Amino acid sequence: MDILSYVAQEVQKETGVRLHKRNVERVIAAALVTRDFWKLVDLSDLPVPAASGIVKKLVSEGILFINEKEDILLTQKGYDIVAELGIEPFVDYTCQACEGRGYPFYADKELYRTFVELTKDRPKAIRDYDQGSVTPETTVSRVLFIDSRGDLRGKDIIVMGAEDDLTGLAIALTRKAHRVLIIDIDKRLIDFDNRIFKELGIDNAEAKVWDLRNPLGEDMLGQFNVFVTDPPETFAAFKAFIGRGIATLKEEGCAGYFGLTLRDSSLFRWREFQETLVGEYGVVITDIVQDFNHYMNWDYHSETKAAELAPVRRDPTDIWYRSSWYRVETLPGFKRWNEPISDDVFYLDEEGSTT
Template sequence: MKESEHSSRDARKNMAPNTILELIVQRTGIPEGEEAIRRILREIYRHGRIGTKDLAYATRLPVPVVAAVRRELEKAGLITRKAGAILTREGEEYVRNILGLSVKESLICPYCSGKTILIEDKYQSILKKLEEYSKLRPHPYTWLDQAFCTPETAVLRALFMLEEGDVEGRRIIFLGDDDLTSVATGLLKVSKEITVIDIDDRILKLIDDISESEGIGIECIHHDLRQPLPDRLKNKYDVVFTDPPYTITGLKLFLSRGIEALRRRKCASIYLAFAHKPPEEMLGLQAAINEMNLLFREIIPRFNRYEGAEMFANTTMLVKIETTEGTHPSIVGPYEEKIYTGEVSPKIRTYKCKCGYTIDVGSGREFQTIEDLKVKGCPRCGRKKGFRIIRKRTL
């Protein structure tokens, strides 16, 4: 064995239990701290070998964060990469002797994966329809924080609401629905009324066309929620579903409009899909919900799966919220604050084309999003795919 390898091993043995974790936190700046590093090591230990995306899903951390931690764990000699992350012999010793890990089996239900809901045989036909309809969705507008959930997720959402008693005989309003959850709900054919509000006419036309062909009567309304709800939509609905921009201002706005849409009664349900965020940002979410005197009824992590939302590990939580006697919107009237992620936290991403040309994408650039770049193509060679991100910075 090389002398440097001996030195590295000896240094690890002499470290205090959390020194390695503390060092990785310092080097990566991970907001979740040492506990997140421990979770990552635990998942690698339990799986034996695991890819970065699966590791991000299991730990509810963004893919770039997991990738950064993985690199530091490699430098520390605790893991290596062989078709996925795997513990080295030193890594095995560390997680067993220092972290005290010994249980490898998962205790989560293998059938529902912790979502509490299954798509039974009688609902498989709805899933098949959603799989076909989802292929008709236009490319997502990332500046509107669009990221399409999987067809399975849309159906699971509808079935979860059904099980909770919030579909049969109910008037349901969807505040934004690029995921087609309204379609999955409508195909159950047990609700009284379904309304979709969205700012994207492409999504509304698709839902309207599907609704007409399926005879499920979904009302589609073009509306920017930064403007007050039309009066005819206020105090009307039993249930709200929303997957808002993943910012606190966006959350407050969409929940406020949802509260206005509900009939004034206790225990009305609001279903919220929202990203798993670092602790300080989650406190902001809790504060926003508490401010409106809303009650957390249930939180299911990793309920929603998405196509291509790697910043959120392709997954978000589903939160069931209920109104109380004191529930009130925190925002009334027109709203002028920034609500979309690209506005609240603008970033410039630099991509490299296979021809070697680099392109800046983001606010104030020729290409606002990677989707724009893929549509228009590389300015040098015209290629429309195969771009690799090499740098990211916040403005």
């Protein structure tokens, strides 16, 4: 067995995260362009437990080493393997204008400026609810994306369990939707939004406290044209956020938006999510834009399983946590999933670690 497959197999045994040799190759390719562990997780597109496990195993195999500054470096043996296997460093031609999203936040400077001013005192991300806010550039780009797809103007929109990003607020600020309902478990965010709506006289938007583990009532089922959410990546949470999101939609031709990451979930799990979307829920996936959502670092990072598992103690210094932006559309016969959730692995499982 070649060394990459061997490392993949050993780390899979240890962490329970499904892996193959290309995952190991990507970690080495990332190590050719960065010395920072968190940047390496970003580039290798792996769940943190997997990236940590691979780095530790490569260190114990003498392929990588970690110096006293906690830089991750290739050993001579590492460089020999790179040359032998023809592993090439990562390159990145991402558009500098739109940060690769296809829709630049500055296409509506007025909205961006208003949003940044109004949210300067936003509630801080807290660990209890797996929060981690996206950058204001991300939030505004989401709104422009939604608008460009014909899913904003005159539409009834629900933003579910993701208001730490204040996407519901940004949508309401455009004053272009017909109705905006924001539901989130965190009362701080709900109060924050409602206060702004009141101050600005935005009377078609409303925020209310809701725990998505509970089934939605008739006042929300089948009432909206568009839902927006950003679930934790366990299967239970996927159903609670996306399944229920689809359940809020009125009819065929309605749309759902959500982020899915590869930092807390693997491509194996993505395939299962995609089977559920297309096969079970009966929607079609119209967009997957990688690395659309950029998350700001959260204060509770040092308390997370990710920080504990990491081969270094050094904190992230830059954005390293990103997620893809999905859009799905309902087709005739789509299914409204709305079961109660009694799952205790709502936020965390073998692939997740940043809660």
